[in-house]
Amino acid sequence: MASSEDKKAWLQEHTDLNIFPEKILDRLARKVKVQTLEANRRLILEDTLPDAVYILRQGHLESYHTSLVDTAQVCSLLPGAVLHLFDILLEQPTLQTIITLTDCEFWVISKKDLLKIAGEYQDVTRIVSQKLSKDLAHVSRELEAEQERQAILRPYLVPRVNRGIVGSSRYAKRLREQLKEAACTRHSVIIFGEPGLEKDNAAALIHFGSNQRREPMVKINCNTLQISGADLFGRVGGKPGLLEAVGEGTVLLNNIQDLPPVLCPKLRQLLETQTYLPVQRDGTAAKPRTSNARLIFTAEKIQPELDGEIFHRIKMPPLRVSKADVEAQVEYYISLLSKEQGFAKRQLTPEALRRLQSYNYPGNIVELHSLVERAIAQSSPNEDLTAEIFWAAQDRQQRFRLNLLNANPWLRRFLRSPWWPTRINYGIVLPLFIFVVIILFVGPQQRSQNFALNLFWAWWWPLILIGFPFVGRLWCSVCPFMICGELLQKLSLWLVPRQLQRWPRQQAEQWGGWFLFGLFALIFLWEELWNLEDTAYLSSCLLLLITAGAVICSQIFERRFWCRYLCPIGGMNGLFAKLSMTELRAQQGTCSAECSTYQCYKGGPEKGEGQETDGCPLYSHPAQLEDNRDCVLCMTCLQACPHRSVEFNLRPPGIELWTTHTPRIYEVALLLLLLGGIFLHRLPELQAWLGLDFHLQQFSAHLLVSVLVLGIAALIPLLTHTILCRISTKLKPRPFIELVYGYLPLVLGGTLAHYLRLGLTEAGQILPVTWVTFGFSGVGLPIWVAHPAVVSFLQGSTILTAIFLTWVLTQKIARQPITVLLPQHMTSLGLGFCLWSVIVGV
16 A cells, blocks of 8 residues: 555656645545446446546546537546546536546545545635636637638548449459558558549548548649649748648648649658748748648649659559449449439449440549439439430540441341351352352353353452442452351361461561462452453452462461451452441440450350350451451351440441551552552553553563553552652641552542443343353343443443542541642542543543
8 A cells, every 4th residue: 555655746746636736735645545446337427426536547548428419529548637626626517428448446535525625725726727727728729729720721621532432343443452552551642544533532532541531631733722832831930831730631632733843842852851841931931841741642644753752653544444343333323313312223224334335434434423413314213214315425436326236126137147147158159159160160261151250250340349338348258268268177177176276467467468469469460461351261260269278278277367368359358348338346345344255256155145156257356346457247246245235337438547547558559559450451441542552462561561550550649649748848748658548439439430331231141141151042031231321421420429539538537738638639630530531431
């Protein structure tokens, strides 16, 4: 048991009773009694009169005050705490409920003893009054300082987190992990990403997830900061800044890219040393001040001026790459808005979800929230949210498109049926092709006597050229060359099971286009030098040689390697397909959000409404297509897709050439070769028009002239562009590799005008020619032949239309004034006049 002297010494050293003189403290020490309480026992209840003064000797207490309008105010009490002294002397009830957190030992002075000592010593009341006055003055000063602090913070306070990170994609999971990691430290953070990602909300998640969540968080937009930085750093002898007012809280500098450049060194010093200099006024020297605040920055990209000093770097993914989270985001906003408006939660239709997933959201999460809010506002409380009420500005890949599969359900059913293209290929095309090849070999050799030769030159060529602006590479889906290749590939794998080689993509992309260019050049020369148009067995040899290439590649490589990289006819088809008014594409958002198997690309078993397929034969994913060149419209992806993501769109003809197109040098070479091929087809007419007399009976002279015609026609656009660059020195024109695609309508129109003569004169003689092929007379059978004037009119109209479309396309690609492109337009007109002269005749 401690003596009264020891008690007095402890009271004087460890408690607030040291305000009393030694004689009073001695009397209090003599009246002390020891009392113990177990843990979790209530010492006194708030709003009751205390019966003694309690001095905590050992243990741990907790006091709190409950409130009907606010949260309970809790305070921890440690040894040395003096309880109820002022309450007893002032005869007022206690304001706190006190409980023991641990086993506690108290020194207790009864109320009777305390009042007796106070009666004997009048100084007790005076000392207590002075103490209360000082405490009140101190509290008043603290309250005034806190009011000033709150006045500084109030315009910038972030009261709470708006929302968490919604979604379960790998992007959302990674972002949550990064924010959680940043919340565990006090280091600086920069959160960067595209506009509309609510980066400030991510910063709030870091603050309110940290141990300093009870401290204030303020947000200030950098474009509103004063040039002096006084609102952030304060002034010497003046109003404190946010850094001082926030204490150990968090300062969020929003859009750091808008920070005034003069403040960058000050912020860098703050990041490096945790100190800053207030703004000087009237020449007053400023002393460095220490800041305990945490700094978080948001920006559209990392700022190089501060990059090296920022500890955490968090990049927020744009919504277009995390389409798997769109459904969860939409459901969250629907629930939130429905609750705010007091309605039952709306249901989102699958078509509406696919539409939302197909959009790329340049405004990201903010734009998605706006779309959902607008859709709910314009729909009735009891109706589902359908695709029609979600509308937004479309990006350039989706603008001006009409999905023909939705507009014509019968078309979807047909393209997903076994008829397209399997039954058509193996039941109609392949037998007909075999029959045509045989007839070309064993039948008469002139076109006027062989219906197979008539079909190839008078029917196939005009029809496929007419089809390019409408259905692109549709012919490639029923091409007999690759049907033979695929059939023999399956047969050989059945006889000799083996693993076919994967595509050498890098080498094929580099050299495949030049290989097919060379083949097409040889075909042009072969056609001209050996008169393929009127020699049946040579035309058959041409067909068999192309078939042989498809068969050989099919035995070596998987899928349609020949079709994608090496086929000369496929190269021409892919070039002209760029002008098509239709396209096959897929909704990128639906593919990235809903699909995890990629059966349209890799192949796979039946899934939902998706059929079992071997995957895209050209290894093209429909969601990644930006060019009609690499799609043969086989509809394998449409048949395999279980999510209805694939679209067959009606679009402005050739729109990809001025939006998403990537020019390729070998395509340009093929384009110019096809331009020269038109003149080569009309070599006799060209010779007569120019008044030249070449001895074409000699093979060497004929070959030389043919090569010159191909080369000179190809050089004309190149020479024109050289002149264009010389003239337009101020406004630099587009590179030749881009502008030359403007000639594509002229090349297609000129080629079609050449074959229109055969199509309008000889195609209608198919019935008598067929009878003659099999040794019958054919006299008296009906024929359909256009008048020469009609043929000339249609040929001329085709060329004139092609010239006009060439001008339009060139302007769209170049996006420059017409005066700058005048030399190229004049070249198009000159080439059109030459084609008119040699095809229609002057």
